Amino acid sequence: MEIYVVQPGDNLFGIAQAFGVPMSQIMEDNRLPNPSLLVVGQTLVIRFPEEVYTVQPGDTLVSVALQSGLSLRQLYRNNPILEGQPTLYPGQTLVLRYQGSPGPSVTVNSYAYPFINQSLLQRTLPFLTYLTPFTYGIQEDGELVSLDDEPLIAMGRAVGTAALMHLSTLTESGNFSNDLANLVLNDLSLQEVLIDNVLTTLQTKGYSGLDVDFEFVFPQDALPYAAFIRRLRDRLNPLGYPVIVALAPKTSSDQPGLLYEGHSYRDLGEAANRVFLMTYEWGYTYGPPMAVAPLPNVRAVVEYALT
Known part of the structure; x- marks a missing residue:
């Protein structure tokens, strides 16, 4: 396989001739809707059938x-x-x-809403290790907000893609609730009810693990959050379920801001089996034009995480 960068004057027919592969294959491998619309600097995957x-x-x-x-x-x-x-x-x-x-082998995960375009999901699933339906919310009594996830899990299972359960403090209004996180993280009896419900869902739905995503956690809840992840791991690991925790994109341990202060990389890293660095959304729908995940920003977060 090669990665080719489109140069001034290039056209797809000439690129295909130069590499000796069918133009139709380059179009399919790169999802090109129109072979005449190439952009200088665009990268193309070139694969060579054997x-x-x-x-x-x-x-x-x-x-x-x-x-x-x-x-x-x-x-x-x-x-x-x-x-x-x-x-x-x-x-x-x-x-x-x-x-x-x-x-090299890589693990690939993708979030998906229950209303995802079915044909898009179908053609993507063979390339995914995990599919994570988004999201199971939490009620104040420790019960879970239901999710229509069974069709997605079944589609993944049909092509060998495992499913991860996603647990978050996202409310019906679409915001992460730090008050709800505070309630859960500081009430051990409530945690027991919640963990029991998570375990039941993992077993009945056929999930392969748990991804926990509490965002905008209060600074004073950083240690309770890590303790909660550790309790989840202690309960779920013996039954074969890994616990993954999503981390805000920090570049230092004392980074200010509500998004960052409740996430201790060291403590959560020690508590979870794996961590998921949320290195995206620098560019977003309502912001200025920029990349969603600029490489320098991603690199800075990864380099801090490695410390």
């Missing part, structure tokens, strides 16, 4: 996978043109293997 298969009458995706020794998941990944759908037609060309050894 083994292909021409679909015969009577073939199904399952039979091709079995015959070629590939999983359905890998067959979908090798052929974005399928868009996660099992439909084949005679004469269609499928890529079974690409040149070059596989790259």
Whole structure:
């Protein structure tokens, strides 16, 4: 695989000829709706097929996978043109293997609202390790706000994508409640009820782990928050469920601001099995034009996290 940066005067036909791959494949691999609309500086993924298969009458995706020794998941990944759908037609060309050894393994997670576009989700799922339906809220008595997550979990399971349960203090108005977090983090009996409900949901829905996302936590609740994550880990880990905690994008331990002061990287890092750095939304819908996740900003957060 190569990453090609579009130069002045380039066109897709010429790029395809230069690399010796079909123009249609470059279009599919890069989701290009119009081959004539390239932008200087744009990056294109160029992949080199090593083994292909021409679909015969009577073939199904399952039979091709079995015959070629590939999983359905890998067959979908090798052929974005399928868009996660099992439909084949005679004469269609499928890529079974690409040149070059596989790259490093990465874990990929994606949040999804229950109302996500189904075709978008279908074609994305084969590339995800985890799918995280968004979100289970918390009530003041420790009960959970229900979520229509079963269709998403089922779609993921069909292609081998596991599901993570998402627990947050997001209210119906769309804001994270620091008052609700304060209530939960300082009432151990309430925590017991909440943890019991989380465990029941994990087991009945078939989730593979828990992602906790409490934002705008009061500064005085930083240590109680870490203690709560530790209690979750102690209850859930013996049953095979990892606990992940989402962290605001800090660049120093004493960074001011309500978004940051309630998240102690050291304490939460010690309490959780994994952490998720929320290195995004510098650019957003109502802000000035800029990248959602500028590389210098992301790097600064990662470098602090590594300390």
